Amino acid sequence: MRNEASQLQQMMKECRSRAKVLAITSGKGGVGKTNIAANLAICMAASQKRVLLLDADLSLGNLDVIMNFNSKYNISHIFDGQKSINDIIHNGPEGLEIICGASGLEELANLSEFQRHRLLNDLSKLQDDRDTIVIDTAAGISWSVVGFCFAADHVLVVTTPEAAAMTDAYAMIKVLVGKNFAGQISLIVNNADTVKEGKNTYEQMSKVVRRFLNIPIYDGGVLLKDERLLSAIRMRKPVVLAYPKAQITSSLMALAVKLDNGSAVQDDTEGFFKKVVDWFF
Numbered sequence: 209m210r211n212e213a214s215q216l217q218q219m220m221k222e223c224r225s226r227a228k229v230l231a232i233t234s235g236k237g238g239v240g241k242t243n244i245a246a247n248l249a250i251c252m253a254a255s256q257k258r259v260l261l262l263d264a265d266l267s268l269g270n271l272d273v274i275m276n277f278n279s280k281y282n283i284s285h286i287f288d289g290q291k292s293i294n295d296i297i298h299n300g301p302e303g304l305e306i307i308c309g310a311s312g313l314e315e316l317a318n319l320s321e322f323q324r325h326r327l328l329n330d331l332s333k334l335q336d337d338r339d340t341i342v343i344d345t346a347a348g349i350s351w352s353v354v355g356f357c358f359a360a361d362h363v364l365v366v367t368t369p370e371a372a373a374m375t376d377a378y379a380m381i382k383v384l385v386g387k388n389f390a391g392q393i394s395l396i397v398n399n400a401d402t403v404k405e406g407k408n409t410y411e412q413m414s415k416v417v418r419r420f421l422n423i424p425i426y427d428g429g430v431l432l433k434d435e436r437l438l439s440a441i442r443m444r445k446p447v448v449l450a451y452p453k454a455q456i457t458s459s460l461m462a463l464a465v466k467l468d469n470g471s472a473v474q475d476d477t478e479g480f481f482k483k484v485v486d487w488f489f
């Protein structure tokens with residue numbers, strides 16, 4: 209009997225899935241991470257997925273501007289116990305949920321063992337109850353940015369066709385490979401003048417990464433330079449909602465569909481938040 213019960217428990221454990229975590233990063237600043245993260249997350253949420261967008265850029269994060277909400281509370285407000293996790297979740301379009309200030313997770317390392325355990329349990333539930341978590345990271349290759357990427361299942365590296373952006377994107381990929389990142393890495397080429405230019409950028413990066421780092425990087429697609437993105441930002445509306453028929457919207461939707469295939473992963477790992485805390489601790 210006991211044997212059957214433990215077998216059942218084992219099977220239940222194997223069947224449980226938790227959110228797949230996508231981290232959006234770049235190395236170079238200002239290449240479009242926040243806009244891509246916000247719009248991608250909305251496209252995913254629109255297809256009935258439970259999606260959480262985590263703003264891991266405390267310093268310059270402008271997710272609240274693009275999404276037009278007031279980010280009064282963030283992760284740091286749950287450390288003193290005054291706010292619960294549910295209090296700091298903002299409601300975005302299409303049922304998307306947003307949490308600001310994931311960089312505050314670094315503070316978890318300073319808590320007592322008991323407090324940390326309790327908070328980690330609460331944070332882990334966020335991953336258990338959702339299909340996808342999208343993380344918008346800060347610019348640069350700091351310890352904390354690498355930590356968020358390393359804990360993710362899939363890292364989307366954003367570059368533009370400019371040499372400086374490509375160099376920084378390569379440096380980010382090199383750091384992840386050097387630390388034996390086990391997940392998937394994809395390259396998104398943003399702000400391209402033509403699809404051809406974007407594809408060339410991907411081909412060049414892919415070739416160099418394969419040659420010097422010996423790994424494949426997947427094609428995350430090309431997003432063209434589009435005035436409507438700027439106009440949407442001025443309206444404080446994500447471009448996929450402001451301009452549903454624009455080409456950039458179709459490209460973002462196509463990327464969301466591609467990434468959605470296979471979202472929610474088997475629960476055979478320690479979970480994203482535990483990995484992040486272990487990284488900082």
Ligand SMILES: Nc1ncnc2c1ncn2[C@@H]1O[C@H](COP(=O)(O)OP(=O)(O)OP(=O)(O)O)[C@@H](O)[C@H]1O
Binds near residue numbers: 346433434
């Ligand atoms: N496809 C695009 N077409 C036109 N402009 C774009 C495009 N993508 C990004 N931009 C411009 O780049 C700016 C920066 O975008 P965004 O804030 O998303 O970049 P970021 O990588 O998150 O920046 P940071 O590194 O500061 O966090 C936007 O405000 C917009 O002006």
Ligand SMILES: [Mg+2]
Binds near residue numbers: 265268269344345346
């Ligand atoms: Mg940003």
